[in-house]
Amino acid sequence: MVSRRTFLAGSSAVTAGGFGVFQALPAAASDNAANALAEVSRLLPSFGRPGRLHYGDVSKLSGGDQTLLTTLQGVVNRTRPELYFLFNPGGPDGPDAKWLADMRLATTRYNDPLDLVAKYRHRIRGAIVHDPAVPDSLNVATTLAGLEDAVVADADQAKAHGLRIVKDLRGVFDNDRVKTYRWQLENLFPRCNQRLLTGLPPTMVVQAENVDWQEIARETRQLRDSSNRGFYDLDVSAKLGKEAVYVRFGDSFRDDGWGASVLSVSVKANGTEIARFLPDTPEEAPYLFEGANSSIGGEGNRFADGGNFWVYRFAPPAGTTSLVVTVEMWNQYLVTATDTAPTRIEPFPFFRDYVVASKALVSWLPPNGPTGELLTEHFNKVGPTVPYAGWFSNDVAGEWSGVDLASQGGSPVIPADFYMNGTVHSGLVAPISTKVRQVRRITPKNKVYVTLTFGEGDNVQYCQRRMRDMWDDPRRGEAMVNWTISPLLAEIGPGLFSYYQRTATANDLLICGPSGAGYTYPGSWPADQLTAYLELSGDFMRRTGMDLVYAYNHRDESGWVAFPEEIAQGYNDHTPLQGIIQSWEGGDLLVRRGGLPIIGNFGAPGKAAEYKAALDAHIADWDGASPRFIACGINAWGWTPSDIADLAPLLKDPYELVLGNTFFDLLNRVL
Known part of the structure; x- marks a missing residue:
């Protein structure tokens, strides 16, 4: 997200x-x-x-x-x-x-x-x-x-x-x-x-205007397995001459989320070490010029994926003619440098x-x-x-x-x-239909049924901005896709929800964003309060004509935890849901709990061809003797409807692309 x-x-x-x-x-x-x-x-x-x-x-x-x-x-x-x-x-x-x-x-x-x-x-x-x-x-x-x-x-x-x-x-x-x-x-x-x-x-x-970033190092291969991990000497001497040198670490392949990862940093000016630190330590703080858009990994490494980045500032002694930054780094790094303060607060x-x-x-x-x-x-x-x-x-x-x-x-x-x-x-008056989209019923066959879902819909600013940009893509409607959206827009932005609902094509299906009436982890709620949230979610889903949800539960040390019987039953009792797509790295979750089919989402990096290759690998163990179901998560910050239109023709037999309502109709009949 x-x-x-x-x-x-x-x-x-x-x-x-x-x-x-x-x-x-x-x-x-x-x-x-x-x-x-x-x-x-x-x-x-x-x-x-x-x-x-x-x-x-x-x-x-x-x-x-x-x-x-x-x-x-x-x-x-x-x-x-x-x-x-x-x-x-x-x-x-x-x-x-x-x-x-x-x-x-x-x-x-x-x-x-x-x-x-x-x-x-x-x-x-x-x-x-x-x-x-x-x-x-x-x-x-x-x-x-x-x-x-x-x-x-x-x-x-x-x-x-x-x-x-x-x-x-x-x-x-x-x-x-x-x-x-x-x-x-x-x-x-x-x-x-x-x-x-x-x-x-x-x-x-705030980004400063007219900043000249010079490329210092780039990983040109799409590597996500740390196989290029090593120590890299980054010579930024070309940017000496002003008060400081700013070094930015980003992602050389912004659409798949495996950007630069750095575990240690040392800096030498004219051969003399002037800085040495590890990320997320007090020693790093004087040099971290901009770090809000980066994260800390399990090894203590600092990383930034997609459009994110971080910037170090190094001010060498006067007269320095050589400045080399040595980093232990891996994955899809893009390193650039400038002599101009790139941002202001x-x-x-x-x-x-x-x-x-x-x-x-x-x-x-x-x-x-x-x-x-x-x-x-x-x-x-x-x-x-x-x-x-x-x-x-x-x-x-x-x-x-x-x-x-x-x-x-x-x-x-x-x-x-x-x-x-x-x-x-929030005060605009706009029509919002309570009718649920009619299901296109098909006969189950021994195929791989795929449904594609844009995430981020719980995020009302995404619904206001990025989603509107994607929605205006002229190729929207060429291929079937589910769009997560917040039912709370019925109150905080009814005009927005109404616009998407009224202008959706037959290939666009609005489904509820995580995890109902607001982004939450139901498994972390106090047991005596969760029913109130589920009742609230049911009210908003009925007001907005949605009966499917993309949902999170909670995390433990091993990752996301599957919905237990009692939470799934609560969704079934208090909402109009026909099924749940649960955030689940790997896409290997498919159960019926509380009377509802629950399937984990499958995700893959890259665009259409690479995504299709990942799907092929994912179903390599399928014997073709029964239907297979895959709920594919689509990166809403990196993909567009044009990308969906590129992927859809690749999903030939044994795949069949369907909207979420048809997908769960099939699941409810065969699971």
Whole structure:
């Protein structure tokens, strides 16, 4: 995934202690959706139906100015959505612009979006000033902005826009993250929305413009078995002359997820060693310029797959003419170097409109160690099935431990840290059909039945951005594929869900993303709370016409754990599911439990030809005496519908490609 996410409280229109109105969506106009939506209490907040939208392109603004505007958006849109921003660099062809056009609302464009601060100054009390020296103060400022009807700004912004300072956080906190967020939990949470927790990074890494990266080393073979492991001398002398040299490690084959892996680093300037360290140690820290998009492996190695990378910064003594970095490295590495600082740190602006408008508490607590213990206290403060929206630090490792911690606390996760204009999308009225797609029934034969599924659908920002880009691929519909999607879009983005549902071809099937109503690991839930999550999932699946799910369970030291009988029975009892595709590396799981067929997903690297070769190897032991079933997971960040269209013609006899509903119809008849 990027490589990710109550209930039933009161009536369909609830005012929660000044937290804004959580109301049922107005009636939809398709099938029985009107009654279905009107009768179900909301899990997530809505801020009214948008009318005229004042909008502008903020993609060229700094993160600080974007934060100022998104927090303004949160205060203004809480009453009724009026502000919308284009964050994407794609301009008129980007997702933000496309969704705005699809809404068919009256709009007013502002060439300088910062003019909107003056226009709406009368709607805010002033500014909460964060402390640039303490990044986490920006999250505290965001929480306070929601409570105080204010925007988040630094001191210079407040002065430039003539904003009264409501609260000045400069000098209030130090860089003790646990102490900062404990103060917030104890002093601000009692005033906050008790039905939503959020997690956002306070800062982001922004790529600098016009950086010249020189290739230093590349693995040209697709190797994933560490067979090229060795010590490599990387001569980066060509980039000497300025203050420092920046060395980036990435993936030479970005579509299959086996990038550079490094276990040790030493650096010599003019033959004299100036640095030696192992990844993920205190000795590495002074040199790790950018590491958020990399992970730590089982040997303590640092690695980055796909589009991810990390950067080391080395500042040799003045007069250095030779700089050589020696690394123990393997797999599909791509090493480049530059003499220009490739990134800068800015405030992280995204999703803050939704946080401010809902008056939610926002934190950023890595889910291990003392910060993880404090995050657990957050989950313990709220009731079962109260969602956690945003994300976790430390990439994939943070995902696994963070989602597991949330699951133990009874909170489904909504990956939403890059979800933009949520206050607008949540209030849009759009028809969502409750009808389940009719199954194309076929007679079982002794074939290999294959169904292909794009992952990542639990991730609402993926549904908003990457999925829309893929959906617009002109070759979509040429071949059958399942698309995971979040049923929670029925509340946080009904227009998005409606668009995909209405424009799906006969070869596109929407199925529920992990693992129901929000990303979670059911096996990690407290036993007495899991039924509430499954009931919630059943409600959302019925509201969105879905009866299949891609799901995770939980992990132990050996990997993913198969759903036990009792959890499968819970899904069968409380949801409309016909079957479950379970995340399962290797694809060798196929059982019937709780009355449901459960099959593990099969995955392979590369594109069409390599994927087909992996399938052939996977079925080499099949005797052809009975049907064989393979649920293929497709990398949503690396593949497109064009790639699916390339793969489909290769799946000739004994393969037969089918949609997920036909696949599980067959399984239910033969398993």
